[in-house]
Amino acid sequence: MLSARRITEEARIQADEPASPVMRFGADAPLAMDAGVALAPWQIAYQTYGSLNAERSNAVLICHALTGDQHVANVHPVTGKPGWWETLIGPGKPIDTDRFFVICANVLGGCMGTTGPASTNPETGQAYGLDFPLVTIGDMVRAQAMLVDRLGIESLFAVVGGSMGGMQVLQWAATYPERVFAALPIATGARHSAQNIAFHEVGRQAVMADPDWRGGRYLDHGVRPHKGLAVARMGAHVTYLSESALHRKFGRRLQDRAAPTFSFDADFQIESYLRHQGISFVERFDANSYLYVTRAMDYFDLAAEHGGALAGAFRGARTRFCVISFTSDWLFPTSDSRAIVHALNAAAAPVSFVEIESDKGHDAFLLEEPGLFGTIRGFVEAAARARGIA
């Protein structure tokens, strides 16, 4: 059991002084947030891989999903596990760090070093908690653009991401069309569906139902709503998989025993798997960040920002798009990707669309699916040739 002081200190260090480079923005460079707040000071934590070429034309921005972070291709400083897309990004890999300068930043509202609800509120010296303004996908992208500016990059070669990362890709292409040469939105949608909002709301209510949440001020009390956050993660995790993947992986197999225990122990393998997912998640993620980042996804509706017509978001875009979906993804089904492709076609943007056969559900985008990797490699290769990157 950690002492109250240790819990607060560890969360604060992770939020304020992460094991990543940090770009700090002072009172002269506030972040204009959609909630109407000018956030200052603020900071963004990021990782880079490879080198920027002399033309500054080979930068690839990777956007992470709900519970991801900037550690996309290096060992994670908290969990000790490989980067979450290390199979895709690295020397000789589909996104080849021998050729490209890869950037990945923790999202605004996150808990791995970019300013969020666990960061210190300079006005109080305490964690922001719910005093942090609500965050949107637009805010996340605006923050990334300011980082990219500071890194001296005018135009990105590519912006790539899956799920919430894909929402950021779409937002990038809509807000900064001239700064995005190629865009790869994967397993995503241009707006969050009612069902997805519903699942997020259940997760948030699970966090808020935990008395250790303390109205969002848990860090002041040296506690964390671990139980509620674990329940939220367990529920979300089911939605990341497919029925057939769960059946293949676990079926109705019992955990280390021949017959059911006739108790509420984790009799079935799927139960102990989910409990493990819940427990390990809370060690690396802040509960308030979970509230903020799920809310950002719920609010996302790119067409609404453009008078209700999604094509309006991409009008005149010269960005080349590669839209990818997975057959068994029921969180962001292929119909969501098709809606993006239709809008891009209506906006006369160059787009290729691939629906990849996979039974692994939404999580397929994080896995080494040959169809996915081949598609990305081919698209990136052609785009690099078009941009004249050696």
Place this chain on the structure above:
Amino acid sequence: MLSARRITEEARIQADEPASPVMRFGADAPLAMDAGVALAPWQIAYQTYGSLNAERSNAVLICHALTGDQHVANVHPVTGKPGWWETLIGPGKPIDTDRFFVICANVLGGCMGTTGPASTNPETGQAYGLDFPLVTIGDMVRAQAMLVDRLGIESLFAVVGGSMGGMQVLQWAATYPERVFAALPIATGARHSAQNIAFHEVGRQAVMADPDWRGGRYLDHGVRPHKGLAVARMGAHVTYLSESALHRKFGRRLQDRAAPTFSFDADFQIESYLRHQGISFVERFDANSYLYVTRAMDYFDLAAEHGGALAGAFRGARTRFCVISFTSDWLFPTSDSRAIVHALNAAAAPVSFVEIESDKGHDAFLLEEPGLFGTIRGFVEAAARARGIA
């Protein structure tokens, strides 16, 4: 806020002295449970509608789903709402109480008068809590059979139920084939899938994470794990609907406002709908019963009871079956019903199978779907003719 004494008293009255007829079984009539326990004394609460004919040939047993109860066709004594299948059952309705004697009993492990975890343990004078033995679908059906015996009915004209009710229908047909003339398993499966076990486990963990659960002994402390149970209900409720039903009913519409609040209030209509579902549920349902009844569904695997081959469960059956599924039900998809139909065909049982076009998801079985009601009316009519019921 209710006092501790009131909470305990109300739960105890509902569990021990319900607003329904009750059949009591003493030490001479223990219930043999699959957990290896001979439960005694025990009781079963039930409602009946219509009259038993002189031949005792017109009895229809309705089996309720996870959170249903015996109040299938009368005003609910706790909520004041109509019976949960009052559209289907009544004078002149598809299950016509002018012709049939309809019985519906609260399941074993429930909280509306049939013995369950909120009932008084005679050994301690306190509620059973987790000292109540784990319950199976087989136990529920064995208890119903003892009720049917006491009512002087040798053979039921029909057994009808959806979801967990459909599991009981299948179990009845497998265990007491000579006592079931016709069987209607609706929106159900012969075993619970890994995904369904996963969703149930998340719900149970939400209940157990609530400190007011107190290891299952909350009634002794005059509290109830309302928050945890509400989260469980919210999560489950999403799985009862379809993506398209949610989209049609709620979409991304905001609740009583023109723009999002940039807060964690229920901005979207789907959020306030779910919160309402959670809050109203906890007023009528016991948290421990939720654990027990979900567990019973998880354990259900009719093929496993018969050497792994589902057809073995129905060998030699002369029961006539009508299996019904709904196109948008992703909790018990049509493939689950097909597996039942294949097994019935392999066992040479008479079976008709209808997949009903509906976008309302799993909950369609509770709604006045014309396709559903027409199918039931036709099947019941033909079966009644075959049995010579006037």
